[in-house]
Amino acid sequence: MxxxxxxxxxxxxxxxxxxxxxxxxxxxxxxxxxxxxxxxxxxxxxxxxxxxxxxxxxxxxxxxxxxxxxxxxxxxxxxxxxxxxxxxxxxxxxxxxxxxxxxxxxxxxxxxxxxxxxxxxxxxxxxxxxxxxxxxxxxxxxxxxxxxxxxxxxxxxxxxxAGVTTWSPLRHWKVKKGSHVAVIGLGGLGHMAIKLAKALGADVTLFSRSPEKEKDALALGAGQVIISTDQKQMAEAKGKFDLIIDTIPYVHDINLYIPALTVSGTIVLVGYLGPLDPMLNTVPMILGRKSVAGSVIGGIAETQELLDFCGEHHIVSxxxxxxxxxxxxxxxxxxxxxxxxxxxxxxxxxxxxxxxxxxxxx
Missing domain, CATH: 3.90.180.10 (Medium-chain alcohol dehydrogenases, catalytic domain)
Incomplete structure (x- = not known):
């Protein structure tokens, strides 16, 4: 050739x-x-x-x-x-x-x-x-x-x-107007997840360890920021979210966030590759039919759908x-x-x- x-x-x-x-x-x-x-x-x-x-x-x-x-x-x-x-x-x-x-x-x-x-x-x-x-x-x-x-x-x-990695789970789990979505982490993936979920009509919350991220998160479209190290705030989030998009790229404790899911809710990992540490506790999953899932980028048709959606809603990174x-x-x-x-x-x-x-x- x-x-x-x-x-x-x-x-x-x-x-x-x-x-x-x-x-x-x-x-x-x-x-x-x-x-x-x-x-x-x-x-x-x-x-x-x-x-x-x-x-x-x-x-x-x-x-x-x-x-x-x-x-x-x-x-x-x-x-x-x-x-x-x-x-x-x-x-x-x-x-x-x-x-x-x-x-x-x-x-x-x-x-x-x-x-x-x-x-x-x-x-x-x-x-x-x-x-x-x-x-x-x-x-x-x-x-x-x-x-x-x-x-x-x-x-x-x-x-x-970064865009399609967060778009794909939003579409797969059928996020729409009135959905309650949380995003863990505000970086390249997290900021796109907030923008896209907001444009789909969802009520969006950011989980973050950093209080200084609140101003940016609200400007991007989040309605609330929950500081994940604050036990009171985490307790108040119990049973609230239909979907949590976890964008953290390193090993961390996802058990912390599972109580925040609704019955039949899902936390989807899009940032971290590797074994969980500490291991996953299945008790709150079984008692609430909650799921832990993973997702990676998107197909070609789905990526084109994202680009068209972003053109319609004037969304970029x-x-x-x-x-x-x-x-x-x-x-x-x-x-x-x-x-x-x-x-x-x-x-x-x-x-x-x-x-x-x-x-x-x-």
């Missing part, structure tokens, strides 16, 4: 800084869309993959799966896009498209496994896929999304992961735009939660041939 070379930013080792490199992209097949990348969001998954925190990272690693750009070329079989259109790519660039999950528009749960935008198996070129920290990306049409023209492009990028040369510093700041609430890379900065930010020391 014919290829062409593009500039990118990535790393050759878990302990290495991200730095300029060149990668090969396939030339567009009849079903492909070639996209000039304008903006790419920065996700915790990018950092964890670059540093091999989850194991299995293949190097060189080029992260980035919150991609917004403009169509540069289309294959002759492409029908939904034309050159010049705005386009987006999220966390997947392919799946088997034949299994039960794929047939139900749940490509994120593809039984043989979907192809991640980065660090996935590249069935076209061999090796592994490279993400959006690059000039261009070539993706089969089915996995390319339309971007509403009225949205700020940079602030739209995080919708492709709260962002800080950075240059690609500042990505290593951004990773360190992200670990300290020093961003409100999502970094987005202006990929025009990739044209700068400078290596890394000389003022940054890892």
């Amino acid at each position: 014919e290829t062409f070379e593009v500039k990118a930013y990535g790393t050759h080792a878990a302990a290495g800084l991200l730095e300029p490199l060149h990668i090969e992209r396939r030339k567009a097949t009849p079903q492909d869309v070639e996209i000039d990348i304008l903006y790419c969001g920065v996700c915790h998954s990018d950092l964890h993959t670059a540093r091999n925190d989850w194991g299995g990272t293949r190097y060189p690693a080029v992260p980035g799966h919150e991609i917004v750009g403009r169509v540069a070329k289309v294959g002759r079989g492409v029908t939904k896009f034309k050159v010049g259109d705005l386009a987006a790519v999220g966390c997947m660039v392919d799946s088997c498209r034949e299994c039960l999950s794929c047939r139900h528009d749940l490509e994120q749960y593809c039984i043989p496994g979907n192809t991640g935008t980065y660090n996935g198996r590249d069935k076209h070129l061999g090796g592994h896929t490279f993400g959006g920290y690059s000039e261009k990306i070539v993706v089969t049409e089915h996995f390319v999304l339309k971007v509403p023209a009225n949205l700020d492009l940079a602030a739209t990028a995080p919708l492709l992961c 709260e962002i800080e735009v950075i240059k690609i040369q500042d990505i290593n510093e951004a990773y360190e700041r992200m670990l300290k939660s020093d961003v409100r609430y999502r970094f987005v890379i202006d990929m025009a900065s990739l044209k700068n041939e400078n290596a890394i930010n000389p003022d940054f020391i890892h």
